[in-house]
Amino acid sequence: MIAHWQALAAREVPVTPQCAPGSLRTALPSAAPEQPESLGEMLADTWKFVVPGLTHWQHPAFLGYFPTNNSPASVLAEFVTAGLGVQGMMWSTSPAATELEQVVTDWLAQALGLPEAFRHSSGRGGGVIQDSASSAVLVATAAALHRASQGRWRAAGTEGRYRMYCTERAHSSVFKGCRIAGLGEPQLIATLPGTGRMDPDALGARIDSDRKDGFVPALVVATVGTTDTCAVDPVPDIGRRCRQEDVWLHVDAAYAGSAALCPEYRHLHDGIDLADSYAVNAHKWMRTGTPCDVLWTSDSAALTDAMSIAPAYLRNAATDSGRVVDFRDWQVPLGRPMRALKLWYVMRAHGVQGLREAIRHDIGLADRLARLITAEPGFHLEVHELGLVIFRRDTDEDTRDLISRLQTDPTLLCTPATVGGRPAVRAAFGSPYADADTVRYVWERIRTHAQDPEQLSACGV
């Protein structure tokens, strides 16, 4: 495994695999073996068949999507978690699994500067580890519907009565969560011109008109760091509206939230004291392997009332005492592994200082690339926020041509984007192995693809 990491760090393997659909399926047997095989064979086959078909998200030149981080501490914790093999659906089914999660989500809330009400120690709210920001927003939606309906929703369903609000820039998971929750499409709130940020007045007006039409406004989802351009919704103004209207405010800071570990980016959390729930993906930008989304709420009673179901086979004295947290009531699944060990190891192995340095390092790399783009004729920097850089060429045709050429280059990965209706190229830093040399390499490739593609064709790209 360490040899694999070294090969990634040295860029000795490509980022993206060169394989056609079906190549692994045809290479493997069509039925499971009847008799046991050795673990050595499996490891060998992993590197022979599987690894060459992977896109390496930890590769320094992986700049696609938003990062999915990792670190040796995270990997070790996954091993220990798997080896212990406990199931922490309730406090009573492994007390330490639950309490460790309370401890580390409180630690992280403090490190991120979240309000006291989001900590278990407050007695009002607390954090819980979900698999993804998608699950976090779905869980928040359930809590919001429960609160907005004063409990009616649990038995009666959504009945076409409740409304959820976001902008078109919200993550796809917000739309998916709204659909899964039986609300159909969310109500789209306009953005302030040229910013991608939700217009709080437009939100207020829509809530007013929906109430007049007999709907129950239940949930607003604001985004801190949209996936397309890393735009930040004006949470303080949105939060005040939500408090006035008694509408649940969920803040999705899946990517950008981690930056608030650093005092210089703490302003990303302005207004967060007005939110009812807040989620950040530690697996995006906190050196923690996926899955590890952390959802906090300042109203855990609404959440657990929304989610709880207690058949006879789950009854136990600790739950009945009301003195413990049962995380089954903070998520969709009943069962759950011990989720907190990974975050505990990562926070200790890096220290909060180390996590801040990682964020600053990645932002520094984005700054470097942004400067190179700005200085280059024929290139236009469209977005430069935190670790995200988006750029285009002079004409859309040239940009599309560059995107196509980049997609055939296995040595780096950028993903396509659309900014202001125009095609663009998107690069987000986050690999633990990326450094200044990575930026130089990536930029040289991009520039050559754009300006002198024949040179790369000659090397078989």
Place this chain on the structure above:
Amino acid sequence: MIAHWQALAAREVPVTPQCAPGSLRTALPSAAPEQPESLGEMLADTWKFVVPGLTHWQHPAFLGYFPTNNSPASVLAEFVTAGLGVQGMMWSTSPAATELEQVVTDWLAQALGLPEAFRHSSGRGGGVIQDSASSAVLVATAAALHRASQGRWRAAGTEGRYRMYCTERAHSSVFKGCRIAGLGEPQLIATLPGTGRMDPDALGARIDSDRKDGFVPALVVATVGTTDTCAVDPVPDIGRRCRQEDVWLHVDAAYAGSAALCPEYRHLHDGIDLADSYAVNAHKWMRTGTPCDVLWTSDSAALTDAMSIAPAYLRNAATDSGRVVDFRDWQVPLGRPMRALKLWYVMRAHGVQGLREAIRHDIGLADRLARLITAEPGFHLEVHELGLVIFRRDTDEDTRDLISRLQTDPTLLCTPATVGGRPAVRAAFGSPYADADTVRYVWERIRTHAQDPEQLSACGV
């Protein structure tokens, strides 16, 4: 880790921890460290603070709930998965992660005798790994609503129009999924007297009357192996009704489904060809660590149409070609780790034959305990199905007394149950370390708790 497994196998550690609520929280620092700490410190603290506060689900005398299995192959695979650190939301974001999942879910479908239509190789359906049976039923609900509404649900929500059916014996996750999906409470179908099995005529009558009342019947959830008594709904009769009525049939076989690996229990899958989706928890009874639920559908188009959302930043040539599977559209979350490696390792390390032997071994232990109970005056065997044994004493007071005493005994874990309205004790076998000696030990403890509690009090229990 191996020393820990040896200690469990030898019963040198208790099953349940002796700790009061809050003991771990008060033992750990209230804030994360600023500076890095060593991995060695974390491992030491894990065994010092965390392990003593865990309920050991792999302990041979853990007979609570249904098992959550494990094996060295599963643990190794988690380590490799974490080390590779890829994210397989789409084929293009790690082709081998997606194709390996297609291969192993096809392998398992074949090993379980599921119909051809549930395999990716059929071109109609296929399998996907979810975190839990809870998520599986929620995903099936979305597909059912999409199909029943002919697409209307995606935009319009549930509108109070759609109905879901199950018995009161269905798992709590069925009720939770129904609630989360915005349907409120499911419609409860009566069971055939004294069996706990759904009455297909009652189901048909309810569907008829709901249609007359203007509702749209969308989904029936049948259970193969209920959590309370391991009852099996009559899937062939239910399936025929569902086909006639064009209602989606989801079969939840979370626990009992694994037994169908053995020809002598294959009848558990009778009628499964009439189901639209089917789920089994490999992490329950297939030596695979949690989370690993496998959901299959024979109508993958309905599932992916229900779930898909494709913003610009997720566009890619492979998806556009229609030649690949993108598992983001088979689940609630967008992101996902490489989920299949674990099942691949486990199926190869044990071979299908080895997995069958494990099932037979566990059922054999349940048979032993059942015989001991039957032979003992004052004890009554209530349920004996597969690896599950439920029993009571002569009077409810004696049973409650036994339950209380067992809950104070850290050397074994049975959970309380209610059968026919009467309290009972529930024991489910599944630990890889349990053997005939475990049964002897557990039975001696139970008998002594019931008949000669002073003897145990003397040893401090």
